Amino acid sequence: MWRTFVYSISLLLFLxxxxxxxxxxxxxxxxxxxxxxxxLAGPVTYYSDKNILxxxxxxxxDLNEKRSVLFAAGYLNFKYTQYNYTYxxxxxxxxxxxxxxxxxxxxxxxxxWAGIGLRYGLSRFNSxxxxxxxxxxxxxxxxxxxxxxxxxxxxxxxxxxxxxIFNHFSIGWSLSLRMLLYSGTGKDLRPVYFPGxxxxxxxxxxxxxxxxxWNIPYKKINAILKKEVxxxxxxxxxxxxxxxxxxxxxxxxxx
Amino acid sequence: xRKFIPESLLIILPGVLLFMLSCTxxxxxxxxxxYLKASFYDNVKKILHAPDSLTLYGLNNDxxxxxxxxxxQPALIPLNSSTESCKFIxxxxxxxxxxxxxYSSYPHLISKECGYTFYHQLDTAPKHxxxxxxxxxxxxxxITNLNVENIRIFY
Numbered sequence: 001m002w003r004t005f006v007y008s009i010s011l012l013l014f015l016x017x018x019x020x021x022x023x024x025x026x027x028x029x030x031x032x033x034x035x036x037x038x039x040l041a042g043p044v045t046y047y048s049d050k051n052i053l054x055x056x057x058x059x060x061x062d063l064n065e066k067r068s069v070l071f072a073a074g075y076l077n078f079k080y081t082q083y084n085y086t087y088x089x090x091x092x093x094x095x096x097x098x099x100x101x102x103x104x105x106x107x108x109x110x111x112x113w114a115g116i117g118l119r120y121g122l123s124r125f126n127s128x129x130x131x132x133x134x135x136x137x138x139x140x141x142x143x144x145x146x147x148x149x150x151x152x153x154x155x156x157x158x159x160x161x162x163x164x165i166f167n168h169f170s171i172g173w174s175l176s177l178r179m180l181l182y183s184g185t186g187k188d189l190r191p192v193y194f195p196g197x198x199x200x201x202x203x204x205x206x207x208x209x210x211x212x213x214w215n216i217p218y219k220k221i222n223a224i225l226k227k228e229v230x231x232x233x234x235x236x237x238x239x240x241x242x243x244x245x246x247x248x249x250x251x252x253x254x255x
Numbered sequence: 256x257r258k259f260i261p262e263s264l265l266i267i268l269p270g271v272l273l274f275m276l277s278c279t280x281x282x283x284x285x286x287x288x289x290y291l292k293a294s295f296y297d298n299v300k301k302i303l304h305a306p307d308s309l310t311l312y313g314l315n316n317d318x319x320x321x322x323x324x325x326x327x328q329p330a331l332i333p334l335n336s337s338t339e340s341c342k343f344i345x346x347x348x349x350x351x352x353x354x355x356x357x358y359s360s361y362p363h364l365i366s367k368e369c370g371y372t373f374y375h376q377l378d379t380a381p382k383h384x385x386x387x388x389x390x391x392x393x394x395x396x397x398i399t400n401l402n403v404e405n406i407r408i409f410y
Contacts, residue, residue, distance in 0.1 A: 085370040132362070132371045136288060137313065137320065137333040138341075141373070145362060188363040188374065201366050 027222040031110040032062035035170070037213040039074070051079040054195075056209070058095075065105045065223045070097050070117065076125070076195035085132035091125025093196030095156065105223035111164035116157065117174065123152040123196045127185075150184035154197045162213060170213040178205045283369035286400040290331035291356065291375070295347075298389040298409040303328065306410070310346035314353070329404060336360045336373040347410050350387035358398070365400065374399050381406060 035058075042054035056074030063069060072095040080087045097119030101108055129145035160174025183190055183200045191200035198205035297304035305328040311320040313335070320343075321327055334356060335341040342355040358375045365372055375398040381391050392407040 080367070082368075082370050129362075129371070134336060134372055136336070137318065138316065138335040138337070141336040143336075143362060188361065190364050192364065192367045199367055201364060 027224050028105050028109070030065040030105050030108070030221050030223045031217040032064070032219040032221060033110065034062075034216040034218055035060040035068070035213050036216070037211040040210045040212055041208065042074075051081070052193075053077040058211075060099060065108065065110070065221065066101050068099045068101075070095070070099055070119070072096075072119075074196060076193075078193045078195075080192055084134070086130050087127070087192045088130065089125050089127045089191060089193055089195070091123060091195045093121060093123035093125075093152075095119040095121045095196065097156070097158075110217075111170075113162040113170075113172065114160075116159045119156040119158060121152075121154045121156055121178070121196045123154070123194055125150060125152065125191065125194045127191055127194070145189060148185075148189075150191070150194075152183045152191065152194050152197055152200065153181040154178050155181060160209075162211070164215065168215045168217075170215060171211065172213065173208065173210050176205075176207040176209065178207070179203060180205070281368060283366065285365050285369050287365055287369050287372050288331075288333065289363075289372055289374050289398050289400050290333055291398050291405045292329045292403065293332055293406045293408050294329040294404050295327075296407050296409045301409075306347045308346070308348050310344075312344055314342040314344060330408075332356075334358060334360070334375050334398065336375075339378075345388075347387045347408075352384045352386050352388045354388070354391070355382040363399070372400060377405070 037058045037060065039054075039056035042056060046053045054074065054076050056072060058070055058072035060068045060070040073092065074094075075092045076089065078087075078089040097117055099113070099117040100115045101113050102115040103112055126147060126149050128147045131142060131144050134141045134143075156176050156178045158174045158176050160172055162170045162172025164170045178197055180197060180200065180203050183194065185191055185200075194200045198207055294303060295305055295309075296302065305326050307325055308323045309321045309325070309327045309330065310323055311330060311332070312318065313320070313333075320333070321330065332343060339359065340355060340357045342353055345352050345354055357378045359378060360373045360375050362371050363374045364370070377393060377396040377398070380393050383391055387410050388408055390409040392409070393405070394407065395403050395405050398405055
């Protein structure tokens, strides 16, 4: 079911982008937006697995047609039970960073986004091991690790895609590739899982998020399109026409 | 070519994601026991020398760790996590000695899949009898699940 969901969303985004019709022009109006997003995969996952509740939302502000700044915040309530231990982690996290749209303005039209995000993450969490058992030559030893509060730091690269499917509403997905900077726990009691990062026993973690986004336009800019002569001029000389110019886009923008 | 890149991103990345999601492992493949690693040395030549016969068991524990085993190098000695000391009966080439360890234990997370084990820190040099064992040298006092020598037994 999970894979079907991933495939369906991605296919929808791809088809939307394919349907864009763009005409060559000198400038193109691009609306800059404030975007409020809500992560969907966490609550959906919680319905099938009550041991992990992850909720996350973000606010993003477009600086121009390419870049936007992002602030995200979330909450995690995690319980993990293995054959010989139980682990609890509860806490919150923030991410701050920037998104870069790799689509040209004549493709994105302010509605479509496919690009990459760079983020720094900070997590504050309370962890506890209510019980664990170790069986060896001397028998079984039972112990526990009491409640402790720690701060974790990480950085994240987040490629993804979003598309506006209804007026002012987008959906999208993003992959998260995270690198742990500091878990705050020391090497012996690394967090099994902590908010915003995931598996804290490893230096790198991955994740996937699905978002529904409310877009609030606050400003309109004109992205300049720069005309460029097509490299293949053979057709021009044969036909004698001069109308085969293609367009590329500069990163400039003007009100 | 430049027009191709963004659209290809939308196609390729979900495939990569599906691949990564399908590769999640849930099994424990790491060493979960923290043994004290004891190497045997010839007291005259001061070189590594495995006993021809080694018998080892914990005091007040009927279960044998080694029973007249040959070629053991190093011996893996399990310390008791629920006590601060433990004593072992060790028989090297038919001659019996005792070794007593004093230590502190603390939990260590091996991995999410393997869970927790106990590491130990030797507080003092091991005490032993001198029937066959001539000396014990303590190297690394931290006893972990890694393959690192902790003591050298000269006999």
